[in-house]
Amino acid sequence: MSWTITANLVPGLARGAAVLGTGGGGDPYIGALLAAQAIQQHGDVTVVSVAEVPDDALVLTVAMMGAPTVMVEKLPSLDEVIAPVHALGAFLGRAVTHIACAEVGGVNSTIPIAAAAALRLPLIDGDGMGRAFPELQMVLPTLYGIDASPLAFSDEKGNVGVLNTVDNAWTERIARVACVEMGCSVMISGFPMSGLQARESLVADSLSLSREIGDGITAAREAKTDPVERTVRLLGGRELFAGKVTDVQRATTTGFARGRARIEGAAGTLELSFQNEHLIAELDGRTLVTTPDLIIVLEHDSGEPITTEGLRYGQRVRVIAAPSDERWHSSAALAMVGPGYFGYDTPSHRFDGRVEHLTDDRGGAAA
Amino acid sequence: MSWTITANLVPGLARGAAVLGTGGGGDPYIGALLAAQAIQQHGDVTVVSVAEVPDDALVLTVAMMGAPTVMVEKLPSLDEVIAPVHALGAFLGRAVTHIACAEVGGVNSTIPIAAAAALRLPLIDGDGMGRAFPELQMVLPTLYGIDASPLAFSDEKGNVGVLNTVDNAWTERIARVACVEMGCSVMISGFPMSGLQARESLVADSLSLSREIGDGITAAREAKTDPVERTVRLLGGRELFAGKVTDVQRATTTGFARGRARIEGAAGTLELSFQNEHLIAELDGRTLVTTPDLIIVLEHDSGEPITTEGLRYGQRVRVIAAPSDERWHSSAALAMVGPGYFGYDTPSHRFDGRVEHLTDDRGGAAA
Numbered sequence: 001m002s003w004t005i006t007a008n009l010v011p012g013l014a015r016g017a018a019v020l021g022t023g024g025g026g027d028p029y030i031g032a033l034l035a036a037q038a039i040q041q042h043g044d045v046t047v048v049s050v051a052e053v054p055d056d057a058l059v060l061t062v063a064m065m066g067a068p069t070v071m072v073e074k075l076p077s078l079d080e081v082i083a084p085v086h087a088l089g090a091f092l093g094r095a096v097t098h099i100a101c102a103e104v105g106g107v108n109s110t111i112p113i114a115a116a117a118a119l120r121l122p123l124i125d126g127d128g129m130g131r132a133f134p135e136l137q138m139v140l141p142t143l144y145g146i147d148a149s150p151l152a153f154s155d156e157k158g159n160v161g162v163l164n165t166v167d168n169a170w171t172e173r174i175a176r177v178a179c180v181e182m183g184c185s186v187m188i189s190g191f192p193m194s195g196l197q198a199r200e201s202l203v204a205d206s207l208s209l210s211r212e213i214g215d216g217i218t219a220a221r222e223a224k225t226d227p228v229e230r231t232v233r234l235l236g237g238r239e240l241f242a243g244k245v246t247d248v249q250r251a252t253t254t255g256f257a258r259g260r261a262r263i264e265g266a267a268g269t270l271e272l273s274f275q276n277e278h279l280i281a282e283l284d285g286r287t288l289v290t291t292p293d294l295i296i297v298l299e300h301d302s303g304e305p306i307t308t309e310g311l312r313y314g315q316r317v318r319v320i321a322a323p324s325d326e327r328w329h330s331s332a333a334l335a336m337v338g339p340g341y342f343g344y345d346t347p348s349h350r351f352d353g354r355v356e357h358l359t360d361d362r363g364g365a366a367a
Numbered sequence: 368m369s370w371t372i373t374a375n376l377v378p379g380l381a382r383g384a385a386v387l388g389t390g391g392g393g394d395p396y397i398g399a400l401l402a403a404q405a406i407q408q409h410g411d412v413t414v415v416s417v418a419e420v421p422d423d424a425l426v427l428t429v430a431m432m433g434a435p436t437v438m439v440e441k442l443p444s445l446d447e448v449i450a451p452v453h454a455l456g457a458f459l460g461r462a463v464t465h466i467a468c469a470e471v472g473g474v475n476s477t478i479p480i481a482a483a484a485a486l487r488l489p490l491i492d493g494d495g496m497g498r499a500f501p502e503l504q505m506v507l508p509t510l511y512g513i514d515a516s517p518l519a520f521s522d523e524k525g526n527v528g529v530l531n532t533v534d535n536a537w538t539e540r541i542a543r544v545a546c547v548e549m550g551c552s553v554m555i556s557g558f559p560m561s562g563l564q565a566r567e568s569l570v571a572d573s574l575s576l577s578r579e580i581g582d583g584i585t586a587a588r589e590a591k592t593d594p595v596e597r598t599v600r601l602l603g604g605r606e607l608f609a610g611k612v613t614d615v616q617r618a619t620t621t622g623f624a625r626g627r628a629r630i631e632g633a634a635g636t637l638e639l640s641f642q643n644e645h646l647i648a649e650l651d652g653r654t655l656v657t658t659p660d661l662i663i664v665l666e667h668d669s670g671e672p673i674t675t676e677g678l679r680y681g682q683r684v685r686v687i688a689a690p691s692d693e694r695w696h697s698s699a700a701l702a703m704v705g706p707g708y709f710g711y712d713t714p715s716h717r718f719d720g721r722v723e724h725l726t727d728d729r730g731g732a733a734a
Contacts, residue, residue: 087531091458158533161541164454165526174528177544 002052003208005045005113005123007036013207016214017109018305019231020206022294024132024277025105026064027307030075035110038078038117045116048098050126050204057195058094060085061102061128062115065136065153065175066185067252067276074185076156078118081111083160084152084189085119091150091162092192100124100198102139102191104206105132105277106307111187123207128191130203130325131294134256134276136175137168138337140327141191141201151175151190155182184252203325209234217303227303228318231296237322238353240281240288241270242300245315250308261297261311263319270319272297274308279342281319289321290339292328293351296320321351369419370575372412372480372490374403380574383581384476385672386598387573389661391499391644392472393431394674397442402477405445405484412483415465417493417571424562425461427452428469428495429482432503432520432542433552434619434643441552443523445485448478450527451519451556452486458517458529459559467491467565469506469558471573472499472644473674478554490574495558497570497692498661501623501643503542504535505704507694508558508568518542518557522549551619570692576601584670594670595685598663604689605720607648607655608637609667612682617675628664628678630686637686639664641675646709648686656688657706659695660718663687688718 005013014032018025039045053059062085064076089096099116101109104127116123128139137148148171154160161178165171171190179186193201213234220227232239243265250259256275263270268284278295281288289295297306300316327333329350339346372380381399385392406412420426429452431443456463466483468476471494483490495506504515515538521527528545532538538557546553560568580601587594599606610632617626623642630637637655640647645662648655656662664673667683694700696717706713 091529157537159530159537159541160532161528161530162458163526163528166524170524170526173548174526174545177548178541181540181544 002046002048005039005047007039009211010036010039010110010113012214012218013211014106014110014214015217015305016210016212017104018106018307019213019296019298020130020210020294021103021105021132021305022277022296023274023306023308024134025103025109026107027310028106028110031107031110034075035113035117038114042117042120045113046122047125047207048122050124050199050202053098053124053195053198055195057097057198058092059098059100059124059193059195059198060088060096060189061100061191062112062189063102063108064111064185065179065188067257070184070252074156074183076187078114080154080156080187081115082118083154084187085115087152087154087160087162088150088189088192091152096121098122098124100202101127101206102136103127103129103132104210108132109207109210124198124202125207126202126204127206128202130206132277133337135172136188137172139191140203140325141193141197142168142336143327143330143333144197144201146191146193146197146201148172148190150192151188153178153186153188155186221302228298228320231298231303232320235294235320235322236353237294237320239318239320241265241267241283241319243270243317245311245313245317248311248313257309259308263317273344275342276308278308280339280344280346281321287346287349289351290346290349291342292324292333292337294322294324296322323351323353369413369415372406372414374406376578377403377406377477377480379581379585380578381473381477381581382584382672383577383579384471385473385674386580386663386665387497387577387661388470388472388499388672389644389663390641390673390675391501392470392476393474394677395473395477395672398474398477401442402480402484405481409484409487412480413489414492414574415489417491417566417569420465420491420562420565422562424464424565425459426465426467426491426560426562426565427455427463427556428467428558429479429556430469430475431478431552432546432555434624437551437619441523441550443554445481447521447523447554448482449485450521451554452482454519454521454527454529455517455556455559458519463488465489465491467569468494468573469503470494470496470499471577475499476574476577491565491569492574493569493571494573495569497573499644500704502539503555504539506558507570507692508560508564509535509703510694510697510700511564511568513558513560513564513568515539515557517559518555520545520553520555522553588669595665595687598665598670599687602661602689603720604661604687606685606687608632608634608650608686610637610684612678612680612684615678615680624676626675630684640711642709643675645675647706647711647713648688654713654716656718657713657716658709659691659700659704661689661691663689690718690720
């Protein structure tokens, strides 16, 4: 079923996408500004469900690649956003028919809205991850043998490149060094897919879910009910912890924002490890949840999502966990996005919803 | 006037090109093997003079980019050599008509022969520098406003990229980091030019000159005359120094082979500074010659060129200087290839042929 993104729907959608983005994908409000501006200039965006994409479609993903710490200071222009789509369409010698999100996450759910508006193309209600991950090959299409390349990238200066690589890991490696050299943030378009491939490999309905989560946070606040509980319910997840951020270590290295955050609460000390996105949650040294399952940090009272680069000393937060798309738990998927890939010794610790509920609504001691 | 490169002409041409390459461009014998093999497989290569290239030609340069220290261990396949030409032709949507050398130097005079043979295209008797330089924007076409990009690159694994940048310095920056990530050595094709542009900007007859120098070294040896004197005469240069290599410092950093060599002789101590190519020659602290003029190291008796990565302790060598193409001495050119660009304080010290002749034929003390 198709629906329409008007400018007034963008803030809610961006907020919900930032929840699913598990801390990554950059500041959602930055991307939302760009999407709203594009819609005002070029008209509303038609969203089509994954099931509606015709077999012979040419679907391209559009995303911002780089360190979120840099992205927030370097909002791309609409010209920069559409440059890689044009370059890739020319390289392929075919007309692009649909835009898709590579991930759900702050900037990377809203930049494709801007691209779809400016290009007057439909946007697919789905994405390649059902969450956000830091490297470009980390999408379910990779597991279906879909190539990231040909992939195009562009920067704000007007530089454009097209890569055609032997595998998705090489696309990531070459695009990443180019991205770092070009200022730690570029626009990319890639993963050319037929409609058949898109239907098979994308996570369906993630824009609808983002919108539902985002609007739900606002609605709960207005109704004076708990916005976090509502989000947890929509995700089929569980609240893990509530507390105060007491330490954040963060470094932007090799194009990523890597770091750790410590949160202290009545139930103990929660440590989060992140690389753009939250990857591991440990309570007093005990692993609770690991990538690929979702670890989400929300503002304690408002339920607003907090990105990894937005984490600050003294924030009162609640941390929730939710299961990832089932396909992320295959052994091939875990080799690509499990804790080991990111350099952690921690074994993959699947979230099964049975993690104890460690906090009550008031952030007090838990059962 | 056109002529033909047969497999038996390749060694002489490669030797002469290595002389003009001022120590850079990689081991000439490696490239010569590839060129001879390509000619045997695909036929002889027609060489056309710069004056003969028609206005509406589409000329592309073909070169190997990277650290010569790595190139010598990573001989490209013919598939890798022609991949960027095919990618760029497809990107431009036009048939490539001529291949040109970006520089004269070991590998980079012979790789284009291999490309021309495999693609069955004519090769232009000329090059973009009249010598070798370490960065890709350092060609006379840059001074004529000709863009390095669109530029394509490829590696031995099968990865290919095409860049379209805002200026030639950005082509260099992005291609260089990709090159380093791809193993410090890639094949590139770029500087798309019309025949008009090629005629205006290239250094004419450099393949003919390479052949004359290279064959002259062999002929002089056979005639028991001094091969170095003959080379000096062909270049309009001067012998600077003779002595023994007593120290070589070399590091492969950020994709270049950088270093210094010390040569001791009766006339004092000569210090050479290089970055792939020899850039500065100083005698007992006094600057004799600087980039863009040519500083060439030859084996003392045989007159064989020695590349910067081939310099070894104990070698007996003779160092000669020769004037570069006049156009390299404009202020715009010096900003691009003068000593200051490479990080040396030394002011540009133009070789005018009046540098004292510091050695006699036996390497003894000089006048």
